[in-house]
Amino acid sequence: MALLARLLKALHSANSPWQLALGFALGMLLGLTPLWRPHNLLVLLVVLATRVNLSMFLLGWALFSLLAVGLDPVSVALGEGLLAAPALQGLWEALYATGIGRLSQFNHTLTLGSLVLGLVLFLPIAVISKVFIVRYRQHMQRWADRFFLVQWLKTSRAFKLFQTMRGES
Amino acid sequence: MNSIFRWQGLVGFGVFIATLAVLVALFLDTGLRLALVWALEDVQGAEVNVERVEHQWQPFGVSVYSLAMTDPANPDTNQLEAQRISATLNPWSLLMQKLEVDQLTIDGLALSTPRQSTGAVYRPVEQQDTVSTFALPEGAPKDIDSLLAALPLQTPQAADALKQAYQQQQTQVKAAYENLPDKSRIDDYKQKIDALKQADTKSPEAILAAKQQLDDIKKALKKDQQAINDFKQTVAQAREAISPKLAALKAAPGKDYAQAKALAGGDAGAITDLTRHLFGDKAAQTVSYLLAATDTLAPMLNSSEQQQEAASRAEGRWITFDDASKIPDVWIKDASVSVILLDQTLSTVWQDITYQHDLIGKPTRFSATASTSPRWQGIDLKGDFAFSETGLNGQQQWDIKGLLLPAAELLNSPRLTTALKDGLLNASGKLSISGNQLDGNGRFNLPRLSMRADTDNQKLRVIADALQQLTSLNVGLNLSGDYRTPDVAFSSDLGRQLASAMVSSLSPEVEQKLNQWQSGLLNDANAQSGATESGLGQWQQWLSNGDQMQQQVDKLLETQLDGALDKQKDKLKDKLKNLLGKDDP
Numbered sequence: 001m002a003l004l005a006r007l008l009k010a011l012h013s014a015n016s017p018w019q020l021a022l023g024f025a026l027g028m029l030l031g032l033t034p035l036w037r038p039h040n041l042l043v044l045l046v047v048l049a050t051r052v053n054l055s056m057f058l059l060g061w062a063l064f065s066l067l068a069v070g071l072d073p074v075s076v077a078l079g080e081g082l083l084a085a086p087a088l089q090g091l092w093e094a095l096y097a098t099g100i101g102r103l104s105q106f107n108h109t110l111t112l113g114s115l116v117l118g119l120v121l122f123l124p125i126a127v128i129s130k131v132f133i134v135r136y137r138q139h140m141q142r143w144a145d146r147f148f149l150v151q152w153l154k155t156s157r158a159f160k161l162f163q164t165m166r167g168e169s
Numbered sequence: 170m171n172s173i174f175r176w177q178g179l180v181g182f183g184v185f186i187a188t189l190a191v192l193v194a195l196f197l198d199t200g201l202r203l204a205l206v207w208a209l210e211d212v213q214g215a216e217v218n219v220e221r222v223e224h225q226w227q228p229f230g231v232s233v234y235s236l237a238m239t240d241p242a243n244p245d246t247n248q249l250e251a252q253r254i255s256a257t258l259n260p261w262s263l264l265m266q267k268l269e270v271d272q273l274t275i276d277g278l279a280l281s282t283p284r285q286s287t288g289a290v291y292r293p294v295e296q297q298d299t300v301s302t303f304a305l306p307e308g309a310p311k312d313i314d315s316l317l318a319a320l321p322l323q324t325p326q327a328a329d330a331l332k333q334a335y336q337q338q339q340t341q342v343k344a345a346y347e348n349l350p351d352k353s354r355i356d357d358y359k360q361k362i363d364a365l366k367q368a369d370t371k372s373p374e375a376i377l378a379a380k381q382q383l384d385d386i387k388k389a390l391k392k393d394q395q396a397i398n399d400f401k402q403t404v405a406q407a408r409e410a411i412s413p414k415l416a417a418l419k420a421a422p423g424k425d426y427a428q429a430k431a432l433a434g435g436d437a438g439a440i441t442d443l444t445r446h447l448f449g450d451k452a453a454q455t456v457s458y459l460l461a462a463t464d465t466l467a468p469m470l471n472s473s474e475q476q477q478e479a480a481s482r483a484e485g486r487w488i489t490f491d492d493a494s495k496i497p498d499v500w501i502k503d504a505s506v507s508v509i510l511l512d513q514t515l516s517t518v519w520q521d522i523t524y525q526h527d528l529i530g531k532p533t534r535f536s537a538t539a540s541t542s543p544r545w546q547g548i549d550l551k552g553d554f555a556f557s558e559t560g561l562n563g564q565q566q567w568d569i570k571g572l573l574l575p576a577a578e579l580l581n582s583p584r585l586t587t588a589l590k591d592g593l594l595n596a597s598g599k600l601s602i603s604g605n606q607l608d609g610n611g612r613f614n615l616p617r618l619s620m621r622a623d624t625d626n627q628k629l630r631v632i633a634d635a636l637q638q639l640t641s642l643n644v645g646l647n648l649s650g651d652y653r654t655p656d657v658a659f660s661s662d663l664g665r666q667l668a669s670a671m672v673s674s675l676s677p678e679v680e681q682k683l684n685q686w687q688s689g690l691l692n693d694a695n696a697q698s699g700a701t702e703s704g705l706g707q708w709q710q711w712l713s714n715g716d717q718m719q720q721q722v723d724k725l726l727e728t729q730l731d732g733a734l735d736k737q738k739d740k741l742k743d744k745l746k747n748l749l750g751k752d753d754p
Contacts, residue, residue, distance in 0.1 A: 034484070048178030076485050083488045096490040099264035110485025 010055040021129035023053035027060020029118040032068050079113025198222045214292025215239035230257035239288025247284050252277030267496050273504035322425050324690045327418040328697040334414050335701045338407035345403040346711045350393040355721050362728050390722050397719045418698050422690040497525035511544045526555035546571030560605035569596040585624045593617040609648035616641050632667050
């Protein structure tokens, strides 16, 4: 319910479609990769320091954290393949010999695989989200506003609570 | 810019990071202490106490105060205690998950110290045998008949082994002998050869035919020559197989008698092992100090390597690459460790402690040198070790002069208690380790020794008296086996002296029974060895026959038909001369 309210609130907010889409894509990046990794600090910095939509970020994070359970084997296989690729050995060895490289934990198959998967999906997810948001606002927002559930959500405590928050801009 | 950046968020992030940093700074010492205690307890399997941990940023370092590690085998004792451990580290190496310590200082390191309160044990260890389990010679006199009946004897075993070996070899030797040519066949060859030599062959065809016959005879002779050689070789091998078993049988009655006599006087094995039981623990303790570098540190370093491997499989996998940085995972460049030994402080110096010596190209070196103190005249210990693909390699020497031994209980058995009242120890030795294998020896000399020994048992009184009269003792030490489970063997003449003292206390009746029993053993042994020696005599006779045959065959094989050939050559020459003489003018 909270997720749905969050989604509706974001979709019906004044934020531009790109703000929403990028927030969702950054949430996806955080959700796909293991949480306690240094690169996630960078993601958090970008999310907090730029005007991406926080609700969509949280939504993306929650949704892709769930999806990651099923995607982890794919991420591990991808990381395994990349770390074992003969052509990349020089790069990995050079990175392994640096403090930053070790700190990034790139040599963990799940970390590297999920990060690469997240980066590869970042742009498509952002673009698809943006298209979806634009289409939604053009064709469905007016209809959805009349929908009983949306009306109900708009009057619910949760929605009112969201209305009082200023996290989106 | 305002449309892109969210300044409140940036400030929030800064506040978040700053809060994190403040929390780390505030609770770093506590966190380090908890992490250290947790990690050490995990390794030790028993309670570990750390009073406090302090860190410093410039140069980056950590100090640990009052470390006490409970001995899981004896929770009232600390296996290791240190007043202060201080290390300056390279923080950048920590980022690379490497422990690069520039300087490590350990003050007040002591082993086996009493704890203030009993430590908790999380992983109990199996108790090792202590001196109290030492099987002392039985005090009550044994029934000599039942003792002899139960004695595992070497003589019957040696006799059976010899009999079996002789029968087996006899079959082979006999078969080889029967394969030899008989005398009539050799004589027949001789007659045929003589006939060929004396035959007046006139034509070349006849000469060729005679030569062919001789070649056939020689072929047969060579076969016989091979049979003779085979026979001689079979006899030599049989003798080689029999000789040690015959010698063992001859020696067996003497050994059985000595064993029976020693058992009649007490437990021979126990007595001869008395040195180890009396001084073994103390000597082993000293050896453990001497071998602290390889015996303690090396396995610890090794296990840390294994733990890293084991800990690398959870979700996903940690992959290790060739480390271009060439920095070992653990590298303590310089260390100075002050060890408390017999209430005195002994300073030891270490360089390049690691288990990846191939990366730094140097072994770990250590030395402990101490001049005269109230407890010793001098201590000099030095060595090095390095891990390589072949395992642990290294060497060390030690020389301890005039170490005053403290009074200590040596053996506490219900029937015999012994204690060291006073002693002076000189110890020296050397050790090499190659591919994990120890090879070392040393001596523990106690030029001044005073012992107390008490017993209520009449029979053990002999041992107690002998121990109390000891004023000096030389103990040999031999180290071998894998360095992780070293075999430490002690040798001295103490056990022999005590066994001899106990044997001399045998009653005349027992002596007489033992002598009768020994005669029986000797008779049994002589019967089998006599039969074997008689068989060997027969083999010798067969060998002589074989030698004679060989001589005859060799001589016949040298035979040539030169006479007949020369005769024909001369005839041809004469004919040619006649022909040439007629044609001359």
